[in-house]
Amino acid sequence: MLKIVLFAPIDNSLYARLVAGELSKTEGVSLEAIVVRSHWNLKRFRSEFGRDGARLLRKIYQKYVLGDARFRNSDNRNLSRFAQEKSLDIQSLKAFAQTKDIPYCLVKDLNDPASEDLLRKVQPDLVAFTGGGLIRANILALPKLGVLNCHTGILPPYRGMDVVEWTSAENAIDTIGFGATLHFMDKGVDSGPIILKRTISTEPKDDFHTIRERLEVVMVELMLEGIRGLRDSTLQPQPQKIEDGRQYYVMHARVKRFAEQQLAEQIKRENNHGSE
């Protein structure tokens, strides 16, 4: 039996709820505990606002105010549709943990001593990380196999932030593609051993938002496939070479506009190619 602890960024994270729900139906794995980061504090807000600027407000609005309703006007294959396909009936991780009699730990930061204590007690094989900030080395060292993270980009070339946009800005949609990569976390940024990756193709009405929506579904799929593969020992993590990739940072609005133009051009070319 593969013992798993789930790390989640907020209690109503749809990504985390989907992973929790599907893991509870998966044979040979046992969800041992759920650790959730609590709501905002001033320190975290300042730090993230400094990094993201005012777009953080949109993130907060989407996550905390809209919740699952953010998908309402989308006809994309997004997490909400995926949740319907999977008949997900979990509204909150806390309620789910109570129903399943799983320890539930609410922490200010996933690196808090309470997380460490819980991991030492549970001794999991894996932590499934579904977001919530950087994880420090003392936590990374505790699960026997490691901490799994799904990155919204193709590794090793695209590590770090805004890599969907960077892939487009660097005209790498054809060569590297939009995708997601499941990997073990290490001390670096998206530099740990790779377990699985998958690319997606673009669609005629795509923009970065719709691409990200579809990638969120791929992230859940990869997380679950990866866990099953590790359970069955059919997947072997492949270490990354640092020199095979670069780290990317928050994209400035002027570069983002360029990336949007590049994406539009690419889609136009694909449409023209398809109609020939």
Place this chain on the structure above:
Amino acid sequence: MTGNEFSRFLDLLEKSVDREMSAAEIRSLVEEGYHRLACSGEFPQDSRQDLHLLEHLMAELGWQTYGSPTALEKNQPSMAEFGDLTVENCFARGVLRPGCGSYLDCISSTSTQADSLMENLLRHVEVKRQASLSKFSQELPQEAQWLERSDVSILFSRYARRRHDLRFLNAAFKMNEWYLKHTQRTDSEAVHVRFLLALAEQELSAKELLAC
């Protein structure tokens, strides 16, 4: 307020909080600053080279200058001017040695030996943001500190062109927006002209790298 109205409100809020300088605003800022400085009778002699280089960049960008700029006296400083600066000691643990930006610019124009240091410097600027480039290996007057910061921005813009690496131009955009406020407050013409030079270098890189 409906969801759509709130979303539009967030758009406006984003635009006002993350005040972005448009290419047109930058051009006008540089042209106005250049004309003011070029007409200034008390322009510091040490900054003449900066002003001269600025004229060249402006001409290359098709911006308005006084007549055609004369030929540049020297394009690159010689390595001897950097004394004991090396790739190993010019930037370490977040501490910048004076001359680091110009030195790395000189090194990276001919070799790749500073490439991994450039990655460290980029990470430092992106992670520390406005608090970056604030520790120097020796005490420096405010004016010298701001000149060093603009030098790193110039380095990033040039490096972006040399390596076709948009990440460095991305960082230069942010740095110049952070530094604008200070430059508008300072009386130092040397800081002003170096900042205008940083903006012109940024726009030259943008012209080259962000053209579809």
